[in-house]
Amino acid sequence: MNEMTTPQEKLTIKDFTSDQEVRWCPGCGDYAILKCMQRTLPELGATRENTVFVSGIGCSSRFPYYMDTYGFHTIHGRAPAIATGVKLAKPELDVWVITGDGDGLSIGGNHLVHAIRRDVDLNILLFNNQIYGLTKGQYSPTSVVGTKTPSTPQGSVDPTLNPIAFALGSGARFVARTVDTAQKHMPDVFKRAHAFKGASFVEILQNCIVYNDAIWEEITNKKTAPDHQLLLEHGTPMIFGAERNKGIIFNTKSFALEVVTIGENSVTEGDILVHDETSLQMARMLGDLGEKPGEPAPMGVIYASEADHSYVDAVRGQMDSEKGKRTLKDIIRGGQTWVVE
């Protein structure tokens, strides 16, 4: 690990841009995410040599080719498992997992569950375009019911998987959401994910201009965004809306979150629920928010609760604490032996 401690010159976006021609469709949301990553890594003090991008298969999974870091474009759905191996072997690396809603939630769902459950220190970015881009537009587990695609010409009938609920159900300790167009918001989310010790799960709403265009329109369109986004900030009341007069409360009767209007029905700003990113219950409810009409989609850090142990440290710790106690020779001679002369 020769070079790793050498002090770094200040890197720039260029340093993280590889010489490979980017091959997404013109207008694809992936471009914006890529640029944002290339821009943010220098700000994180990341080095090229200690940064690894591991991806599965899908349009999104081509991401590593375009980063001038280490990159492993693996096979469909397996990136979290491969990244776990990378991290276990070299804990000092910054490992980013790039996956899609098909790659991560369909074929690769189980590896995602277990990487998250183990709380492996990975930064997992799931590009959710609610479609299989690379294979030309079949529906995915996140596609809304009724989606017409080549494999569902009469519309899909499978209930949708909610990535946030899924991650939390797997025991996630860091869950956040951002959107491809949010060039200011996204770097902050990347930074928080990167700083988090443990598995950080980030859903990035991403537009597939070819097969599922404009599904995030309400959230990304400047006009409609204020009413459809809830920008989360820890310790701050969950207020949103073009007029900043809408808010979220917890209704103890329905036992669920509810959208209210400040000033109506004698609701005041003080009634609005304050975002607590350490509350698992709140995180779960926020994960559901946005499913019903009128509800805004929460953006930002939904949940962050670092564990007091680290999985990778624990695994390697067991090894380190034993190291040198016996040698291979000792082990081999360990049983009952006899001598032939």
Next chain:
Amino acid sequence: MNEMTTPQEKLTIKDFTSDQEVRWCPGCGDYAILKCMQRTLPELGATRENTVFVSGIGCSSRFPYYMDTYGFHTIHGRAPAIATGVKLAKPELDVWVITGDGDGLSIGGNHLVHAIRRDVDLNILLFNNQIYGLTKGQYSPTSVVGTKTPSTPQGSVDPTLNPIAFALGSGARFVARTVDTAQKHMPDVFKRAHAFKGASFVEILQNCIVYNDAIWEEITNKKTAPDHQLLLEHGTPMIFGAERNKGIIFNTKSFALEVVTIGENSVTEGDILVHDETSLQMARMLGDLGEKPGEPAPMGVIYASEADHSYVDAVRGQMDSEKGKRTLKDIIRGGQTWVVE
């Protein structure tokens, strides 16, 4: 489907008992679950010919051999996928999935996620003994941290997966829990699961006397049970304890459930939270309950909220609504054709 509508003679436990010698370890909790199932099916009005048990691999997965119904002992982790095929092909069948904590949550996690997400009308019973029985005692995703097994001689370090949280995170609409020794409770849970249209997920706490004995002791031991079990009943306050003076409240400050003692700190029975099995938020919190010392483990139906659509009906409905509109001949002649004479 010749015989299916013939009225049934009244069946008994014997009718559901196959001629195969049961091959679990003496004292294994699986016996009790088996007996209970054989006893309950006649009460459900089930028929042998329309009942199918599909299992993966594990001690628990040998279950189908002992039922005198249709049975498919498949491969490790794949039972939910195979059962989905069974149900899609013949929706009139009652399909039970038998799986273990290793089979269902480790290798088979993703199929469970998607069977649950799709809400396929299956009754899924997960025998949780927190260990891999059949392969001689390695730890499983549900094993508590620190579990010493042949593959973790210094104790396991992986955080545990909570089956209830996992199922809910996958979008489950029916989640319940029971325990191998609860011969009165279990049939009710089976009946509810059976009656539910959609994927019903039941965690059965099961004792592996050989590799992980007595892990459920507090819950099953008659002496300690009252203080460690919370028997859920929809619409009833969540009271428990040998003296029936403990209860569950929702603490709006900590935003979490809390155990209180009736009569202490001016808590009255009226303050106790009433179980609402249709509340997803409550279900999620109940799923966590029991993880901390002093908290009871909820038993019974944790969540039940039938969807207004049925996945299998929807799939077959698309087919039925089109049926006969075109024949294969029509399709083949559908393009532009020309005649050679």
Next chain:
Amino acid sequence: MALEVQTLESAVVRFAGDSGDGMQLTGSQFTNSTALSGNDLATFPDFPAEIRAPVGTTFGVSAFQINFGATSIKTVGDQPDVLVAMNPAALKVNLSNLRKGGMLVLDEGSFTTRNLQKAGYADNPAEGDTLDGYQVIKLDISKMTMEAVKEFGLGNKEALRCKNMWTLGLMLWMYTRKRQPVIDWLEKKFAKKPEIANANIAALNAGHAYGETSELSAHIHQYEVEPVHAEPGIYRTVTGSQALSWGIAAGGELSGLEIMFGSYPITPASPILHTLSGMKELGIVTFQAEDEIAAICAALGASYAGALGVTSSSGPGIALKTEALGLAISTELPLVVINSQRGGPSTGLPTKTEQSDLYQAIYGRNGDAPMPVVATRSPGDCFEVAIEACRLAVKYMTPVMLLTDGFIANAAEPWKLPDLDAIEPFPASQAKTPEGDEAFNPFLRDEETLARNWGVPGVKGTEHRIGGIEKSYDTGHISYDPANHQKMTDTRFAKIDGIAGDIPDQVVDQGEDSGTLAVVGWGSTYGPIEEAVKRARADGLSVSHIHLRYLNPFPKNLENLLGGFDKILVPEMNNGQLKTVLRDKFLLDAKPFTQVSGLPFKIGDLLSAIRAEIAS
């Protein structure tokens, strides 16, 4: 004054342009008109791996090649006679392949500095001497199209999109094909947007008129290709994916079983999922699973429940299905597994063709796990082979592997519509409620086929349990008995080997049934081999072509048949896989001739290999 119309035996035309230029549509419409003219033909859609690569780049070039003729056409042709290049990148990528002296149609309007740069041209090839030796027709198609559609008031971008129809019009003129089918198609396709339909039709007509009226006709011939002398019947063009899907549907009808198709999208297998998903009328259940494992498992579950499970994927997905395939073999349930092969290993070359999954099909499982393997040779052949796979699966209670490939999946050819009523049905037999107290044994076997007794849920009295553990030959219950395992292993082999008695003898596709050299092929190499052998025979060489549909078991006469030749040459688009099987089974010195480039064989290369082998 126009030159006279020349009559050609056959012609190869290649349309190439940017992914956005609509070359696949152009090609398939040209194909359609050509088919309706009664020619035989073969096509090769050759599109990039990227969904929509950046405009103007070489890796964004999409091409469509068609070979059509007055005699039987077996391949897409080694070298185009005509190359249509809609931009510099298309020229760059495809020029080297154009026949020396061939015709080159260029859209000059797209040879802008920026496009030339993107294609990596320092100088404009349309201007220097790079194109010497070709018959070059430079036209500003872009401009002429804009002109033609002006009246419809489309935006710039939309108007330019009609370029491909202008080009098509020109080519239809050149080959004296009819415009009407294209016009009909445009009107149907854009029924809701008449201005688009009309603009496209105008462009088409303009291109056609340009040929007819311009000076072009003064120095360019118009060509005619006579209709092929084909069997009487109704014809259409069909792609491999279509024919395969229809064959599966037919298999369901002929067996009397509901088809339950479980799949997960993957190139180039997805079109089968798409086609069958659009055929719900026939009572076909399609299930897009969470992965390939779930797809095969759901299909197998359906078979267990009494339907006919079918699953489909390509190499990497088939790899994932391996474990479940073992379960299907062990439980002896019917199942059809379709592998649309693509370039490997691993992700490999997803959009390129290869036939390198034969090892996997025949040998690629844990344990002694035999299963039948059949392969398709051409788009139309897929229909019959799919039916045959269903027949074997149902009759022998076994999974069957059906090998096709990316080339066949996407290629089209004229296809004589089968008479569905004339196909022999093969009704599945499922156990009925036993009489009296007779115990039901799911592993009781048919004496002739060795197929086991298929008991299905829903039927009273045939309740039983099966699984992947070894079963007693006598009762079907779990058995760890050594002698029983031997017997069951032997029986599993005997059952599959016995299929040899139920399939047609191997025929010689071309040539005598003995001689100096047998060229033995399988799969989509059919066309190039057939053509190469034809030429070799025309040169007086003693060579025959034997093309296998059945790869496991082999037809029972195959050993004898091959024994009648001095030499055996096995051309494969892999590193020599069929060769292994032949050498193992027959101890014959089968010589491999392999090509692993992601492309179909060239006739010329095969011909050289045949010559070399005979001379050796």
Next chain:
Amino acid sequence: MALEVQTLESAVVRFAGDSGDGMQLTGSQFTNSTALSGNDLATFPDFPAEIRAPVGTTFGVSAFQINFGATSIKTVGDQPDVLVAMNPAALKVNLSNLRKGGMLVLDEGSFTTRNLQKAGYADNPAEGDTLDGYQVIKLDISKMTMEAVKEFGLGNKEALRCKNMWTLGLMLWMYTRKRQPVIDWLEKKFAKKPEIANANIAALNAGHAYGETSELSAHIHQYEVEPVHAEPGIYRTVTGSQALSWGIAAGGELSGLEIMFGSYPITPASPILHTLSGMKELGIVTFQAEDEIAAICAALGASYAGALGVTSSSGPGIALKTEALGLAISTELPLVVINSQRGGPSTGLPTKTEQSDLYQAIYGRNGDAPMPVVATRSPGDCFEVAIEACRLAVKYMTPVMLLTDGFIANAAEPWKLPDLDAIEPFPASQAKTPEGDEAFNPFLRDEETLARNWGVPGVKGTEHRIGGIEKSYDTGHISYDPANHQKMTDTRFAKIDGIAGDIPDQVVDQGEDSGTLAVVGWGSTYGPIEEAVKRARADGLSVSHIHLRYLNPFPKNLENLLGGFDKILVPEMNNGQLKTVLRDKFLLDAKPFTQVSGLPFKIGDLLSAIRAEIAS
């Protein structure tokens, strides 16, 4: 008056009892004492599939067989000379295999009506004439054990558990073995429960004393088996799983790489996971993954990061790893994949042995995907083969498949401790920060080995991207170029084939290097073949034994070597898989002799096959 001690060349003893009777412990302690007596030996633990089947049933019988001798012992013996049956079920299951005239030791105390019934005996076989023809020793071991341990105040159940030590004591007496090693072991094992230790020791002594003092000694011989004439050195007994694990650890040390072992439990592969999990001192990371796919993926990820990834499973699990194996082949990363074979197909016979995954190892992937395959022949051999697998993986940047099987995994044999310092290290080379502005190309190849340039994260200047899509030979970037794909395919084969030049020439294990018949084997059939060939040679037959460690590529002299024999016989515990490879590669008429019963070959059967083949 005692009979004199008889000297034997070798003896086969089989301990059989209920799963709860501790037969595996008894067997392994007898083995240990025997090993310490300097005999050569081979063992065969034969336990039921069930964890703890109901007491007294036939499917709950657990057995342990040992063959030991004064000369080299290669197999566990076709038929036991002595059978110890601790209950009726054990008798029922094992009797048929006992040598006619052999000795039968029965615990009469367990022949109760209930136990007889459970075993399916209508009449008590200990009483009728069923056992005529054997030398039967009926003892109420249960009662005598209770007697012996009375003073330690154990409960009934615990006291009865000492039965196996009583029996062991008797057998140690019979074969003049030392008790002390067992006593030492008991004291260590029950250090925290001295009363248990003492009771067991008392039972052991009582059994021994019974032999010495009872009338038994008046009509039963005591036997002596002289120490084998072995190479000087320090010895221990070792199981295949142990030796394999240690070999992997050694491979890590010799390459200078950290071992990252990713696995998922499965019979019979789990013991390797268990052994390595207990070896963290050596800096070995073990990872119990969520499934076999994750296990290989994590191992591959670790290799990508610069460690040596190792993964292990048996057939069904290896099947699941297929797709990821393709990625390892395509990215050319080092990886060791261990397959502990078991009976197939599908779940098959998990606790029985077989070698039916050779097809899967050599051919079982999509695409043209070559990889080296090596196999172990015996427990001790596992050590060397594991090191060799690591060497090849690291030196050639390739996944390597190591085949072993359930028999080898659990069997034990005496093993001369290797001199670790004498093994040639094979330090891995990983790319360093390039000088100046030189671009790093991960697919730059070593001219000799064709191994690619291993760049690992953490090193500055070697940043690069790789994946499963085809890569340019020249740059390592993605390439869809046809000629490049051909070149890369050819290079992948050339690299693996080239290994033939880096492995030892094939030796003849026994016999001349030409002659009438070569018996060619691989894997755990080594012992039976060696013994059968020995006997055949003793009968004057011209037969040699050639046993392969390298299955792909074959040693370079193999073709010539086999060419020197008139006939080739290939005994395999599968339906004839090596036979296929040999016939394909060398076009030799290799004849299969197969057995698929879940059991090792019997020497007698092999001998007949050899005779028949020579006579044919």
